[in-house]
Amino acid sequence: MAFKSDNDALILGVLAERSLHGYEISKQIKLKSKGSLTLPENKLYPALHKLEELGLITSEWIPQHGKPDRKVYSISPEGTKELDSHRSAWKKFMANINSVMMDTFSRESEL
Amino acid sequence: MSRYADWYAVELDGYLRGRMSEVQRFEATREILNHFAEHVDDLVSKGMDPVEAEKAAIVAFGSPRQASINLLGQSKGNVIGKWLILVGCFMITWLTFSMGLVGTLAQIQAYFEAPIWNFYYNNLWRSWEILAVSLIVGTILTRKVPVGKMLIAGGLGIALIGVFFFVGPELNYGNVPKDKFDTMLTKWQAANNTTVLLAELEKSIIESTYTDTFNGKQFVFKDKALAIDRVTHEAPKMLAASSEYIKISGTRFGGYLAPPKLSKSQRWNGEDTGIKQGYNPTETGNSFMVAQRTLQYYDSAEEAINAWAESQKMYGRSHSLFGSIAREQDEFIQGARKFGMLSGPQLLIATILPVILITFASLISMMIIGWPLTKLPTLAVQTSFKRRFA
Numbered sequence: 001m002a003f004k005s006d007n008d009a010l011i012l013g014v015l016a017e018r019s020l021h022g023y024e025i026s027k028q029i030k031l032k033s034k035g036s037l038t039l040p041e042n043k044l045y046p047a048l049h050k051l052e053e054l055g056l057i058t059s060e061w062i063p064q065h066g067k068p069d070r071k072v073y074s075i076s077p078e079g080t081k082e083l084d085s086h087r088s089a090w091k092k093f094m095a096n097i098n099s100v101m102m103d104t105f106s107r108e109s110e111l
Numbered sequence: 112m113s114r115y116a117d118w119y120a121v122e123l124d125g126y127l128r129g130r131m132s133e134v135q136r137f138e139a140t141r142e143i144l145n146h147f148a149e150h151v152d153d154l155v156s157k158g159m160d161p162v163e164a165e166k167a168a169i170v171a172f173g174s175p176r177q178a179s180i181n182l183l184g185q186s187k188g189n190v191i192g193k194w195l196i197l198v199g200c201f202m203i204t205w206l207t208f209s210m211g212l213v214g215t216l217a218q219i220q221a222y223f224e225a226p227i228w229n230f231y232y233n234n235l236w237r238s239w240e241i242l243a244v245s246l247i248v249g250t251i252l253t254r255k256v257p258v259g260k261m262l263i264a265g266g267l268g269i270a271l272i273g274v275f276f277f278v279g280p281e282l283n284y285g286n287v288p289k290d291k292f293d294t295m296l297t298k299w300q301a302a303n304n305t306t307v308l309l310a311e312l313e314k315s316i317i318e319s320t321y322t323d324t325f326n327g328k329q330f331v332f333k334d335k336a337l338a339i340d341r342v343t344h345e346a347p348k349m350l351a352a353s354s355e356y357i358k359i360s361g362t363r364f365g366g367y368l369a370p371p372k373l374s375k376s377q378r379w380n381g382e383d384t385g386i387k388q389g390y391n392p393t394e395t396g397n398s399f400m401v402a403q404r405t406l407q408y409y410d411s412a413e414e415a416i417n418a419w420a421e422s423q424k425m426y427g428r429s430h431s432l433f434g435s436i437a438r439e440q441d442e443f444i445q446g447a448r449k450f451g452m453l454s455g456p457q458l459l460i461a462t463i464l465p466v467i468l469i470t471f472a473s474l475i476s477m478m479i480i481g482w483p484l485t486k487l488p489t490l491a492v493q494t495s496f497k498r499r500f501a
Contacts, residue, residue, distance in 0.1 A: 021145065023149035027153075042173040045143065046182050049139075049182070064145075068144040068145040068148055069141055070149075
């Protein structure tokens with residue numbers, strides 16, 4: 001039933017929807033989790049570099065006017081597979097937790 | 112973007128320089144600058160002053176040092192550095208254990224030329240070099256002083272000593288059985304007496320002729336007849352006792368006497384004398400073998416004593432070498448006698464306490480040295496950034 005919650009899964013999750021740059025990834029994680037999950041900003045880039053090195057994401061430099069160039073990340077096919085395995089593990093983990101916690105909760109409600 | 116982000120980039124670049132490829136460094140810095148720009152735009156759109164927004168973005172991101180540690184966490188240099196630190200900490204454990212082991216074995220087991228002792232003795236100082244180099248390089252590469260790991264390693268080494276004492280031969284005083292200890296002590300004392308006699312002979316030579324003729328090429332003994340007579344009559348006794356003596360004398364390590372184990376060819380080649388290593392062996396038992404060799408390999412006592420005097424010239428010695436050796440030997444006997452009277456637990460305390468002190472002194476030294484190393488080569492830049500940002 002083990003599920004390892006990690007930053008890699010969160011990053012792959014937000015990149016599955018669309019390509020994003022670093023700051024936007026951090027913002028999206030916070031937004032989608034309604035502020036309950038915050039990825040430390042200076043840990044975001046090492047995680048992105050690692051995922052890129054593993055081939056789970058790809059990147060592209062986009063020149064900008066009046067601002068430093070932007071590095072935009074996209075999920076790769078390998079990254080999508082990895083995300084699927086994270087999702088399966090999470091579903092299994094949730095189901096197991098539910099079967100323990102919600103079952104107890106239901107019986108207490110009946111009493 | 113104002114100067115704060117630029118200063119941040121300069122300092123971050125300094126931390127990463129030499130620890131990342133040029134391209135990686137450039138891209139990492141540009142990416143973080145872009146992050147600041149996006150964050151600033153975000154905050155300004157919410158009504159914040161641009162300069163304050165830039166400060167807030169930097170604060171939210173964290174210090175350049177921490178950012179560099181996180182970025183380097185993925186780099187090959189960091190991985191190598193961590194392995195080097197592991198090697199260093201492993202060496203601390205091993206050395207801490209060795210110090211206790213060697214101390215005990217060398218002191219108590221000196222009568223026997225134990226192979227394990229020779230292994231530790233011959234490799235100990237080389238090990239310290241590996242320890243120091245691996246910890247220093249690892250500290251530079253990872254930008255962290257591995258305080259916790261070092262403390263754990265030191266503690267583990269001390270624990271191993273404890274294990275050694277409780278499962279080892281401490282109840283038997285090393286390999287010296289209690290009932291044979293007095294016999295051995297008598298033998299050691301006899302060897303010491305012979306050394307004292309030789310010291311007197313040497314002293315007579317020094318006093319009568321050596322100081323007068325040291326600066327000249329010729330060694331003419333005013334009382335040569337007496338010297339030859341002493342060598343002829345005392346040297347055989349000394350040589351007879353020398354095998355015992357050599358076992359209990361030798362180079363000092365950590366306050367303990369330890370027996371050298373060298374082949375005859377090594378001795379003949381002077382490897383034991385320190386001549387090849389270029390140090391003065393006055394305080395070591397090895398010097399004894401210089402004289403022993405000289406006396407052993409010459410045809411006559413006269414020839415031997417001339418050669419011996421010649422060999423002393425290079426050290427400019429003006430005091431009795433054998434006097435030093437006799438004192439050293441006497442200290443050994445006193446120490447052995449003292450240790451021979453200790454019980455197992457007393458022996459444990461007597462040995463483990465100095466090891467604890469040495470280990471923790473070494474660890475603290477390494478931490479004091481390691482901290483500035485983590486700041487190199489960006490100490491000035493960091494100070495400058497902090498002052499400007501304040």
